[in-house]
Amino acid sequence: MTIRTTEQLISPLVNGSELADVVFKIGEEGVQMFAHKLILSISNLFWKKLFYSQNSNRSNGNKIKVIRIPDIEPESFKPVLDFIYTRKAELKLDIIWSIFEVCDRFEMDEFRQFSLNFLENNLETNQLFHYYEKSLNDQHPEIRKRLIKLIEQNSQKIFSERNCLNNLQEETIFQILKSRKLQVKEFELVQRIKERAEFLITQKENNNIKKEKEKEKEIEKEKEEEEEEEEEQEQEQETEMEMKKGKTKEKEKKIVIKKQVKKIKLKNNAVIQNSNNNKKRMKCTFPKQTNSKDKNRNVKKKSDMRLQRKTFQYRDIRSCVGNLLEKIDLRLLSNIELDQLVKANLFTKEEIKQSLNQIKNRNQKKRDQRCKTKEDLKILFITNETKQARIENILESLRSSGIKSISVLHADKEIPFLKRLKKYDALFLFSAPRGNFKDPIWLGDEISKYVDDGGGIVICAYACLAERKIKSKFSYALDGGISDQAYLPMKKGPFFSGKNGKTRCDLGKVFLPNHPTISQVKCFDGGIHSHRINTEFVPGGVDSKMIAQWSDGNPLICYKRKLEQNGIVLVLNFNPVSERKFLGDKGGISGSWSILSNGNKILSNAIQFVAMN
Incomplete structure (x- = not known):
């Protein structure tokens, strides 16, 4: 005889209809899941209060209770029942956020810790920033603390990779840079931030180029349509003149045939492009001979355009990076690194002096003024x-x-x-x-x-x-x-x-x-x-x-x-x-x-x- 454990005895009751006195209808479709009031009330005080108040009337004590929860998916509610009965559950990273919402709703602290441990053990370093950004939007302070610790422990691996901050928002980067336990040099953080700014600039430029190309295509189509309309008008005028002069019907048949051929050409883009290219070749002219003076002028114009392009990129970088660089402590940088920042057009010498003075003043104000938290409110x-x-x-x-x-x-x-x-x-x-x-x-x-x-x-x-x-x-x-x-x-x-x-x-x-x-x-x-x-x-x-x-x-x-x-x-x-x-x-x-x-x-x-x- 083998003695069975409590888990082996209770596990067949999970979502079983035998002796069940509670039926949950989960989701919009109303998927049925069976449970037992006794086991739920023992596991959590929330269910105990709920069923105690409902069973206070003796008339409703023996009836099966039906509870509808339409705003929770069955995939996220099933692990809850598994954990209540067996203290085990199969979780996935795709459903983890909905599980945290269920834990907050039904006051399940033990299951929240179980899911947090699962999140820590199964996350990779590449996914830490992504999940941390979600925790800011969903407002889960416990998840944030765990993820920040993981980021601090693996900060060298994360920030050693280039373009690690490109797809993040400014708010998430602010929260990450607040922690002073990052095992990363300040100069490396500046490089990653600069790469993010350059990435945003290239995205804007690509979007502008696409828009310009689309506009050019629209203009070309409009010109082609206008040229075709002018040709049709000329042909119509010629036909009218010929008809007035009393020409034969054969010419009229030829005109009809020409119109049909034009319709077929409009359907085939290749024929239209060839016809347009032939027209352009016929209209092209030889360039004029340029003098030495004209060549020098063109060279000066190109150099002026390049200088304007550099100042334009510098302004974009400052607009994308200026707010983020405020969180960096310039006191931790050496003089050589500060000179490199000046050469990279991120700072000027006057701005560095001002920022160092501002950091000293901020530290004094923080000591004097303490922001109130939830616990300090009256x-x-x-x-x-x-x-x-x-x-x-x-x-x-x-x-x-x-x-x-x-x-x-x-x-x-x-x-x-x-x-x-x-x-x-x-x-x-x-x-x-x-x-x-x-x-x-x-x-x-x-x-x-x-x-x-x-x-x-x-x-x-x-x-x-x-x-x-x-x-x-x-x-x-x-x-x-x-x-x-x-x-x-x-x-x-x-x-x-x-x-x-x-x-x-x-x-x-x-x-x-x-x-x-x-x-x-x-x-x-x-x-x-x-x-x-x-x-x-x-x-x-x-x-x-x-x-x-x-x-x-x-x-x-x-x-x-x-x-x-x-x-x-x-x-x-x-x-x-x-x-x-x-x-x-x-x-x-x-x-x-x-x-x-x-x-x-x-x-x-x-x-x-x-x-x-």
């Missing part, structure tokens, strides 16, 4: 919500971006002064639909002063936007200065109560896909009720933009800046509380945004954008 969360579980629900999504210091102000009990608000880098305002502010006018005036002073704020649904009911007992809408339309990028309007499922909506048109507030946001599901306000976007001020819409046309994310000296007012037209229900308490709202979508990233990106800008 944010104030203002709300009139009385339930602590819902407040923690919002704070969890805000902290997902790495922000640590978030303090809460209960606006139903106290009101802050402007001195207290200035201590924070940004504000987050949320008004519950059944909440009351202690003094909505005073609070609105203090927040408007904070925005006028240059501070930023994120406002969620209901606060300042919903139309306040006169007979209602609740004062969920703020008054005062911040409620003025000069600060808000949206009109006030009624909010959907969410009693019927007809109000369900999701992410619609995205106007600014490269905006930081929408980064890493693949989908957003508002839930059954999709709490939002029925309103319109109002442009105005110095800077006001619509970032994204709901699927029904209502604005979802937009911001506005009143004046250049004022701060940003960013509006999120949805309830920030998710449908998530914590273990032991009920923090979520039924019918709010789905946790399978990227609502937490929208919240974290919004507060980070407002605080950093």
Whole structure:
């Protein structure tokens, strides 16, 4: 008898329909993949919270759960199930970026480390720059750190090859040159950058030559067409004259035959080219005899053209290289190498002196001024919500971006002064639909002063936007200065109560896909009720933009800046509380945004954008 291991026992259950109580429909085609709630909940806390909240109702406990994920491909979701069951998976470099997105979405830290190790072990030195450039666009800091280490370790091999920086963008080269652990001389880096500039110049010249050739061909075709039209007109005039004189019908037949021959010649390019060449040969003339004076003039013209060509290339090189050379520390170069840079027309002696002085001044400024990071930001969360579980629900999504210091102000009990608000880098305002502010006018005036002073704020649904009911007992809408339309990028309007499922909506048109507030946001599901306000976007001020819409046309994310000296007012037209229900308490709202979508990233990106800008 052989004793089987746990992997041998569980491996037949991977994507097996036996005893399966979860069915995933992956991709647009809805490819079915079977799984088990028990194994998923043991492997990850995300699945545990999801299935615990859904199985809290006993009526739905024994039914098979169907989960649809249309924005993930089956090839990238299958390794996830393999890793959950067997702690092994077959990965490919082509799918690695989609796998990292899945890890971020389902909070799978172990699988992310497994995929990072696979990326390190299977990448070649020629592919490091290419994958590093992708990591900058996809905003994965962990991948960037790993790839930079590999570049630093293999920097001698990479930069020894010529034209290694030709196909890269300037931003990627900036990030690579920032690292001071590169085992490469500064002079070699300058040579690689110069080669990149020359490569770009040759590309521009080739494109210009192609365009000129195309224009010449078009001009030749136009001339040929004009000549043919003139010949046809002359022949028509001759025929008319002959017909008037009463010539025989045989000549008319010959004219018809000539026209048919011309049509056949137009179809055959070879015949046309030969005919054109013959015409040119007939029209050619002998060149005139030139004197010695004329020869000297031609030589001077050619030399002047060559000098102009050199200055033209020098300007192009400076335009392509000037920004990149700022990242190079000229103090590490010897005097001989500096003279070579001057001879290569990359620098002048005066520019070298100025750059050395600038490097000293920059180092002093960096010591004095320290740029704030995500961890150093201070944010104030203002709300009139009385339930602590819902407040923690919002704070969890805000902290997902790495922000640590978030303090809460209960606006139903106290009101802050402007001195207290200035201590924070940004504000987050949320008004519950059944909440009351202690003094909505005073609070609105203090927040408007904070925005006028240059501070930023994120406002969620209901606060300042919903139309306040006169007979209602609740004062969920703020008054005062911040409620003025000069600060808000949206009109006030009624909010959907969410009693019927007809109000369900999701992410619609995205106007600014490269905006930081929408980064890493693949989908957003508002839930059954999709709490939002029925309103319109109002442009105005110095800077006001619509970032994204709901699927029904209502604005979802937009911001506005009143004046250049004022701060940003960013509006999120949805309830920030998710449908998530914590273990032991009920923090979520039924019918709010789905946790399978990227609502937490929208919240974290919004507060980070407002605080950093």
